[in-house]
Amino acid sequence: MARDAYVNGRYVPHARAAVHVEDRGFQFADGVYEVVSVRRGRLIDEEGHLDRLDRSLHELRIAWPCDRRVLRLVMRRLLERNGVRDGLVYLQVTRGAAPRDFRFPAAARPTLVITTRRATLAPHARTGVRVVTIPDIRWKRRDIKTVGLLPQVLGKQEAAERGAFEAWQVDEDGFVTEGTSSNAWIVTADGALVTRPASHDILNGITRQSILRVAAAEGLRFEERPFRVEEAYAAREAFLSSATSFVTPVLRIDDRTIGDGAPGALSRKLFDAYLAHASGAGAS
Ligand code: PDD
Numbered sequence: 586m587a588r589d590a591y592v593n594g595r596y597v598p599h600a601r602a603a604v605h606v607e608d609r610g611f612q613f614a615d616g617v618y619e620v621v622s623v624r625r626g627r628l629i630d631e632e633g634h635l636d637r638l639d640r641s642l643h644e645l646r647i648a649w650p651c652d653r654r655v656l657r658l659v660m661r662r663l664l665e666r667n668g669v670r671d672g673l674v675y676l677q678v679t680r681g682a683a684p685r686d687f688r689f690p691a692a693a694r695p696t697l698v699i700t701t702r703r704a705t706l707a708p709h710a711r712t713g714v715r716v717v718t719i720p721d722i723r724w725k726r727r728d729i730k731t732v733g734l735l736p737q738v739l740g741k742q743e744a745a746e747r748g749a750f751e752a753w754q755v756d757e758d759g760f761v762t763e764g765t766s767s768n769a770w771i772v773t774a775d776g777a778l779v780t781r782p783a784s785h786d787i788l789n790g791i792t793r794q795s796i797l798r799v800a801a802a803e804g805l806r807f808e809e810r811p812f813r814v815e816e817a818y819a820a821r822e823a824f825l826s827s828a829t830s831f832v833t834p835v836l837r838i839d840d841r842t843i844g845d846g847a848p849g850a851l852s853r854k855l856f857d858a859y860l861a862h863a864s865g866a867g868a869s
Pocket of ligand 1: 765766
């Protein structure tokens with residue numbers, strides 16, 4: 586089946602889809618993005634992702650490229666055209682194309698690119714993954730989902746080279762901020778779920794927010810507070826969350842085995858509860 590992308594109002598063959606060489610996304614990483622997972626034709630947590638897109642755009646003073654309703658329609662249309670029922674939608678909005686100048690252009694129209702891809706979601710959720718820790722070298726507005734992802738590119742590459750799936754970034758005080766493309770969680774020895782609170786230090790994951798809601802509905806005890814690498818080493822369980830990995834157990838951090846080295850009971854329970862959420866409530 587042919588695969589199309591959507592670029593600035595047009596459906597174009599994916600292989601020929603392009604933006605201008607002076608697009609500010611290319612020149613300055615002056616843009617934002619979202620990744621929305623699609624399961625059995627449903628967009629998981631779509632409104633949460635669009636709300637965060639709205640927030641990211643607002644924080645960078647980039648205008649919406651089109652009406653929000655249009656965006657919802659185009660995502661569905663593109664998924665249909667490309668025959669994607671399980672996979673993901675990638676949305677990117679930049680400040681637009683303009684002669685290279687750091688200052689905002691007076692009259693650029695935002696660039697909108699939407700692509701879809703078939704993918705197996707959360708492929709390691711049943712088996713678990715390894716993570717390594719690395720220093721967090723990012724800027725101070727990690728709450729904005731910008732396409733400026735070089736620290737994460739380097740971090741994920743280092744993880745791969747060290748035989749791990751993800752790298753957990755660590756701040757100057759020794760506390761874990763988050764993964765390069767996921768949020769970080771632990772379960773303490775006495776069974777409390779812990780994840781770092783939303784602030785400028787992390788991206789407030791849409792999956793993270795859904796997991797917190799699911800945990801509250803299940804009556805689970807959780808604490809939103811920073812945790813140190815040493816606390817994570819000693820945790821009963823650890824896992825990571827994102828739109829594409831849902832709840833994925835972490836079995837090793839650096840050279841330490843977490844718990845008994847198998848996916849933990851709470852992680853498995855949260856994965857199942859999240860899957861139920863992704864299949865119905867909160868999805869559309
Ligand atoms: N990454 N933290 C960072 C730095 C991220 O890049 C992501 C998502 C998350 C989790 O957010 P959410 O639950 O909304 O996916 C946390 C996406 C999946 C990516 O860049 O591919």
